[in-house]
Amino acid sequence: MELTFRGELAPPEEGDALACLSLSPHGEPVALWTAPADHGEQTAKDTLPNGVRVPRTRLGRGVPMRFVTYRPEPVVTALETALAVPHAQPLSGGRVLVVGARCAYSPEEGPERNAEIHGADGRLLARGTLGDGIASVRTDTDDGIWVGYFDEGIFGNNGWGSPDGPAPIGSDGLVRFTDDLTRDGRPLPGNGPWGLPAESPRVALESTTLWTSFHNMRERVLVRFDPSEDGETRRGWSLEGTGGGWAVPLGQDRTVAQVGGEDGHDVLTYTTLEDDGRAVPGARFRLTLPGGEPLGRVRGHGHAGVLHMFSGTTWWSADLERRPQ
Structure with a gap:
């Protein structure tokens, strides 16, 4: 299946360096x-007394950044932040969420605040703590903030999970926060019979419905979480025997497209989700760039049946509901 070239994502100012893309x-x-000089500081590592190099949690000063939503006419929000290794997502009203990937806890000072909400004018509106070891951040159409954690955020580091520190905020692997930067009290996808993520979960969103695939230390699973449904909001399926990968939900009933997995990052598998919790793989294709060129190193995201792929600032997509014959 060939991807369609969508364009190059232009920087808002000439020479700007890309900090994150989603x-x-x-x-x-x-x-x-x-700016390139500030980008180098944001991604630099500090050296501990024992010689171990670790990503810094924040800079010594705020640096100018520009958040862009790519529409036919791109929308640019200028802001300033000292957070290092940032993730960014939009919120309603033109607000921008910026989250630093690392967050330290100390008994003397407590937790660092590694989340900020900026207004459409760039003004800082709120700060909060979303925890350490953040691998991904996505917002939904109700301003829910979905945060996925890698192993250090799940099992503890930077003072979290230590004898003198609190349990890691990311111990559930995937946590939903509200737009006041407090934890949502509803049940989460991992808190069910499918177990908790032991690695960074992959996420796809449709409005407020979340699909997440992860390994729970026993098997790879897929969980659908819809907070708007009456009764049970979660359903899960085992992905054993499907080749793994992460799921993009399709408009077709009980069908997802799995991307990547055991046979390569360029494999696309159409999978049927059965009522008994099994996932049955079907037609399988290789994803290529236009002209049949190999996919190369890319980062993928799914939304409403469309697969979006990015290599640096180059953007491709594929309508997965129009499967090849």
């Missing part, structure tokens, strides 16, 4: 940009 709740590319 999708909005409406399926638009969104990116955070900074």
Whole structure:
């Protein structure tokens, strides 16, 4: 299956360096940009007394950044933040969420605040703590903030999970926060019979419905979480025997497209989700660039049946509901 070239995502100012790139709740590319010199500081590592190099949690000063939502006419929000290794997502009213990937806890000072909400004018509106070891951040159409954690955020580091520190905020692997930067009290996808993520979970969103695939230390599973449904909001399926990968939900009933997995990052498998919790793989294809060129190193995101792929600032997509014959 060939991807369609969608374009190059231009920086808001000439020479800007890309800090992070993702999708909005409406399926638009969104990116955070900074000056090259500041970008180097944001991604630099500090050396501990024992010689171990670790990503810094924040800079000594705020640096200018530009958040862009790529529409036919891109929308640019200028802001300033001292957070290092940032993730960024839009919120309603033109607000911008910026989250630093690392967050330290100390008994003397408590937790660092590694989340900020900026207004459409760039003004800082709120700060909060979303925890350490953040691998991904996505917002939904109700301003829910979905945060996925890698192993250090799940099992503890930077003072979290230590004898003198609190349990890691990311111990559930995937946590939903509200737009006041407090934890949502509803049940989460992992708190069910499918177990908790032991690695960074992959996420796809449709409005407020979340699909997440992860390994729970026993098997790879897929969980659908819809907070708007009456009764049981979660359903799960075992992905054993399907080749793994992460899921993009399709409009067709009980069908997802699995991307990547055991046979390569360019494999696409159409999978049927059965009532008994099994996932049955079907037609399988290789994803290529236009002209049949190999996919190469890319980062993928799914939204409403569309697969979006990015290599640096180059954007491709594929309508997965129009499967090849």
